[in-house]
Amino acid sequence: MHPLHKCLLFHLLMYLGRSADGSEIINGKLAPENSMLYMASLQNSNGHHLCGGFLIREDFVLTAAHCDPGITHVVLGTHDLKSVNDDNKISIKDKYKHESYKNEGNGNDIMLLKLSKKVSLNGRVQTIPLPTSGIVMNKQDDCQVAGWGYIESGGRAVDDLRVVDVSIINLEVCKEQWPFDLPANVICAGGYGTDKGFCQGDSGGPLVCNGKAVGVVSFNNNFICNYPDKPNVYTDVSKYLTWIDDVLKLDE
Template sequence: MHPLDKCLLFHLLMYLGRSADGSEIINGELAPENSMLYMASLQDSNGHHLCGGFLIREDFVLTAAHCDPRITHVVLGTHDLKSVNDDNKISIKDKYKHESYKEVKTGNDIMLLKLSKKVSLNGRVQTIPLPTSGMNNQDACQVAGWGAIETGGRAVDDLRVVDVSIINLEVCTKEWGRLPANVICAGGYGTDKGFCRGDSGGPLVCNGKAVGVVSFDIGGNYPDVPNVYTDVSKYLTWINDTLKPYK
């Protein structure tokens, strides 16, 4: 599809309220085996991968609110979804969707999953720290997931990762026309890399911290507009308040 046609299609989709949720890593590479040990695959009762997420405490996974339907458990401790066993699976006890979330295009696309038990942190499973404040200027960040690697393709079994750069929010807003509050833009603009459509709920990792949650994009193999993430730093109070009763 010609870039102009894709832009026109995008604005039509936005008008209709149907921006694309992230579900593919485009032009990435296999994640090294002992990296990103915080990554979680969110699955349904049949073991189908639906979304990504990331472990922030032994009993909590952070993800996107739009991932809520049908997920029943998370898989931790493996990059290869063909090698999942009962030891990797942890059921979800409770879901805490942000109270202001209505739909992706209006923002607050963030959710905490309370696991049924605490997981053991070891050489296969680790947590990832969250930012302590707002983003500084960052150039090199990463996003990862198990989504398809091309539009219309099937999900992959091996975790893939791609490098992306933060995009100025003014530039991002200009390209999109409008954006919800509390978002970060990275990748997908002026490049053929990003989550177009990246794995929903997965982390945007900069300097070893999970600064964003994959939320939405335009869709397509080579996006013309930036990829959009929920800005985790804007929800630290909500996250801490949700975790507090379980300490």
């Protein structure tokens, strides 16, 4: 790689300020216990929360590719990470990172986790449907993002799942706010023109609109969560349905 390209890439990644240290929701509220039963906490061997994710089949969790380092198991069936027990923990058997992923700035920030066993769907654990191909998102859609962790820039992590309403931002408007070209296949929502959005590490959690997981939390602006700032960026799930289906079929 040309040294200039290396320099530009380094500064781009520093600007993105990507992190997988936990899920943080800004100006949100506690998620009701009977809601968002598809949410997964991705954790390391020490039981520390690293990223969010969401259950799309009894044995598969969808998350962000940049969440890969360190995760060993997922936690399902609880909104309170202080109440985790062995029944909530499921080890990860395989990781399927998108083959074109390099970093968040280049896009394709999506990964499937094959669980070591199928989970039972019940009053505590449910899957969430994915969008259809060609879905068009607009500002009027009812959208939310959820996660565990900081509730302000440089703040503290929380153990209870939090959720916040966010609005879809027109992609052209979003592109104008960022000083570099956004990757293809993304959705922008929250973090700009509002005081609500995600903070560092909400990584891998879902952008849920009209009951479907349409996006995967990818990056925000350089660890800054004192919104309004630059739009939050998500991987557009609808652009990866064929890839998702191909991975799921490998384990049928």
